[in-house]
Amino acid sequence: xxxxxxxxxxxxxxxxxxxxxxxxxxxxxxxxxxxxxxxxxxxxxxxxxxxxxxxxxxxxxxxxxxxxxxxxxxxxxxxxxxxxxxxxxxxxxxxxxxxxxxxxxxxxxxxxxxxxxxxxxxxxxxxxxxxxxxxxxxxxxxxxxxxxxxxxxxxxxxxxxxxxxxxxxxxxxxxxxxxxxxxxxxxxxxxxxxxxxxxxxxxxxxxxxxxxxxxxxxxxxxxxxxxxxxxxxxxxxxxxxxxxxxxxxxxxxxxxxxxxxxxxxxxxxxxxxxxxxxxxxxxxxxxxxxxxxxxxxxxxxxxx
Numbered sequence: 336x337x338x339x340x341x342x343x344x345x346x347x348x349x350x351x352x353x354x355x356x357x358x359x360x361x362x363x364x365x366x367x368x369x370x371x372x373x374x375x376x377x378x379x380x381x382x383x384x385x386x387x388x389x390x391x392x393x394x395x396x397x398x399x400x401x402x403x404x405x406x407x408x409x410x411x412x413x414x415x416x417x418x419x420x421x422x423x424x425x426x427x428x429x430x431x432x433x434x435x436x437x438x439x440x441x442x443x444x445x446x447x448x449x450x451x452x453x454x455x456x457x458x459x460x461x462x463x464x465x466x467x468x469x470x471x472x473x474x475x476x477x478x479x480x481x482x483x484x485x486x487x488x489x490x491x492x493x494x495x496x497x498x499x500x501x502x503x504x505x506x507x508x509x510x511x512x513x514x515x516x517x518x519x520x521x522x523x524x525x526x527x528x529x530x531x532x533x534x535x536x537x538x539x540x541x542x543x544x545x546x547x548x549x550x551x552x553x554x555x556x557x558x559x560x561x562x563x564x565x566x567x568x569x570x571x572x573x574x575x576x577x578x579x580x581x582x583x584x585x586x587x588x589x590x591x592x593x594x595x596x597x598x599x600x601x602x603x604x605x606x607x608x609x610x611x612x613x614x615x616x617x618x619x620x621x622x623x624x625x626x627x628x629x630x631x632x633x634x635x636x637x638x639x
Contacts, residue, residue, distance in 0.1 A: 346376055346402075350402050356583055359578060363498045380397075382397045425456050429619065430461065430478045431478065432482070434465060439580075441481070445626070465488075475610070478619050479622060482606075483605060485603070493611040494606055495627070496604045498605050499604050500578050500579035502596070503575065503581070504518055504573055505575070505591050507569065517595050521547070523551070528552050528574065529563045530553045530555065530557070533560070537556065577603035579603060579605070
């Protein structure tokens with residue numbers, strides 16, 4: 336029998352959220368990675384662990400029994416890791432800048448783990464926009480930042496992309512487009528479009544739209560992800576957004592489906608950024624090493 340820590344983590348996240356999509360967002364990975372891991376786990380165990388339906392994933396009796404064992408195994412691993420890391424005596428205050436999307440949909444899970452791994456390290460988070468982050472890193476106001484690395488401009492900054500979140504078309508579950516697996520930007524341009532503006536989302540969207548002869552038929556520009564979610568779910572328009580901010584239900588309880596664009600649409604890259612050639616303190620090193628370990632193989636740009 337062979338199973339991995341990754342399979343256990345993906346299983347637990349899915350069991351806790353009841354949705355593969357929600358687990359994928361919490362772990363900042365693709366839905367397909369979770370689906371594959373759970374199927375492999377079930378194959379190894381020789382038993383299904385979930386009741387699967389259009390509403391999500393619900394643990395069956397075997398899954399409920401296995402969940403308690405998975406918690407025990409992961410707790411022991413976490414305990415062992417904490418003992419090892421605590422010997423490094425990482426302490427002090429770390430100034431970390433982050434953008435709106437990163438704070439809302441990426442950082443909380445990791446901050447909780449970092450707080451448990453380094454109890455003597457105070458991580459001060461600053462929510463600011465990309466321009467302020469770049470200026471703050473270059474003037475040493477922030478030690479390191481977590482942001483959308485694909486938006487970076489300053490050449491004196493180094494970065495590592497940790498996760499690339501695929502962008503898909505969001506539509507109401509009863510929308511005519513929901514019945515197809517792929518849709519072109521030409522077809523999307525015929526629909527009312529809800530344009531998200533936070534974290535330069537509108538600028539990013541127009542970059543790939545401008546490579547075609549089409550433009551989105553913008554009904555509303557808004558900095559609120561929940562406004563986009565509600566309007567799409569109510570059938571008032573469509574939107575192209577990343578899996579990281581996707582939730583299958585609006586605040587009103589209406590379902591949102593996703594469709595793959597057939598035209599090239601870049602993913603949303605999230606990662607770390609710091610001043611190139613900076614002398615890292617033990618705290619900054621621990622922070623960066625945690626994310627490198629969590630995501631295993633980051634893509635570096637101008638590393639130093």
